[in-house]
Amino acid sequence: MKGEERLGPEDYAAICRELRPVVSHISGGEPLARSDVYEIVRAMARPGDLPWMVLVTNAASLTLKKYWKLKEAGINQFSLSLDFPDERHSEFRRIPGLFDKMNRVIPEITALGNDDLSLNVCITEWNYRDLPGMVELARHWNTKINFSVYTPLRISDERGLPKEERLGDVRDAFQKVIDMKRAGYPVYTAERVMWKYYRFFTDRGIPGCQAGRRFLVINPDGALLPCAMVWAKYGSQRDMLRQFTAHNTCEMCYISTRANTEKTLADFLAENWEMLLRQAFPRKRAKGEITWPLSAGPPADGEEQAERERHPAAAQ
Numbered sequence: 001m002k003g004e005e006r007l008g009p010e011d012y013a014a015i016c017r018e019l020r021p022v023v024s025h026i027s028g029g030e031p032l033a034r035s036d037v038y039e040i041v042r043a044m045a046r047p048g049d050l051p052w053m054v055l056v057t058n059a060a061s062l063t064l065k066k067y068w069k070l071k072e073a074g075i076n077q078f079s080l081s082l083d084f085p086d087e088r089h090s091e092f093r094r095i096p097g098l099f100d101k102m103n104r105v106i107p108e109i110t111a112l113g114n115d116d117l118s119l120n121v122c123i124t125e126w127n128y129r130d131l132p133g134m135v136e137l138a139r140h141w142n143t144k145i146n147f148s149v150y151t152p153l154r155i156s157d158e159r160g161l162p163k164e165e166r167l168g169d170v171r172d173a174f175q176k177v178i179d180m181k182r183a184g185y186p187v188y189t190a191e192r193v194m195w196k197y198y199r200f201f202t203d204r205g206i207p208g209c210q211a212g213r214r215f216l217v218i219n220p221d222g223a224l225l226p227c228a229m230v231w232a233k234y235g236s237q238r239d240m241l242r243q244f245t246a247h248n249t250c251e252m253c254y255i256s257t258r259a260n261t262e263k264t265l266a267d268f269l270a271e272n273w274e275m276l277l278r279q280a281f282p283r284k285r286a287k288g289e290i291t292w293p294l295s296a297g298p299p300a301d302g303e304e305q306a307e308r309e310r311h312p313a314a315a316q
């Protein structure tokens with residue numbers, strides 16, 4: 001946005017050193033729309049150490065060359081958003097040719113054998129029937145696939161939540177995904193989490209949100225937000241914990257960030273042994289709150305607005 005104060009790479013790095021996250025999501029808006037994304041990643045990453053660096057992107061401008069540049073800068077995992085297993089994805093995102101583009105670049109990258117791409121699917125009223133198709137596609141593209149659930153909060157649109165009379169069908173689709181996972185398909189999301197997503201649809205909420213404690217968002221201007229849906233800015237995590245988290249009763253989303261950070265230690269170890277093994281030796285943590293994960297570089301107002309204009313239904 002014109003006149004917007006924007007953190008530079010060193011500013012992000014300084015916040016990261018202070019918060020000491022286990023996982024950092026470089027998200028947005030669209031992170032690849034920032035020309036200094038490589039410098040931001042390089043400044044935040046600590047090769048061979050935490051945080052585990054994840055880039056969340058719509059992949060519209062991802063190329064093999066950018067993949068290597070980002071990897072060299074310190075990205076451990078690429079999380080590519082997918083809403084449909086075919087050309088409907090381009091229409092939904094309002095990005096012409098997006099699905100074809102992904103169909104070209106993803107196999108190019110996975111052929112390298114680095115095992116660092118994951119599809120990231122937000123489950124909605126519009127796409128729940130296509131979940132098995134997207135799991136098939138993940139296997140075809142040789143990626144993992146991770147699920148999250150739609151929240152009406154982002155853009156105040158209830159239509160993305162499955163209607164009550166369709167919840168039986170949603171349940172069947174979830175069961176199919178779980179059966180595929182058991183049969184060896186590359187579904188990252190735990191069975192337990194899939195059923196919690198289902199509960200979010202039936203109950204329209206999940207209590208116990210740990211926003212501010214287990215995860216938070218760094219706004220491009222340096223303010224800290226509890227999550228991308230709550231526009232309350234804080235100068236420090238300590239203030240956020242006192243003024244927001246301690247009184248927070250919101251249960252309006254169950255995005256995968258919540259699902260992945262509100263796990264018990266046993267669940268976390270069982271579901272993340274691969275990442276932990278790869279990252280090998282986590283450094284000793286300072287006393288105090290664990291920030292996990294940390295999302296960085298998110299809703300740059302201008303980028304977010306452009307994304308909303310392209311796709312009002314899901315504000316990617």
Ligand SMILES: C[S@@+](CC[C@H](N)C(=O)[O-])C[C@H]1O[C@@H](n2cnc3c(N)ncnc32)[C@H](O)[C@@H]1O
Nearest residue numbers: 028029030056057058081122150151154314316
């Ligand atoms: C906001 S986008 C930002 C990063 C990037 N532009 C992208 O599209 O991946 C990150 C993820 O948020 C998720 N998302 C978007 N709208 C959502 C909603 N209303 N509820 C839950 N998740 C949503 C999508 O799955 C998307 O993959």
Ligand code: SF4
Nearest residue numbers: 209227229250252253
């Ligand atoms: S439940 Fe938590 S993470 Fe979700 S919108 Fe509410 S405050 Fe944000």
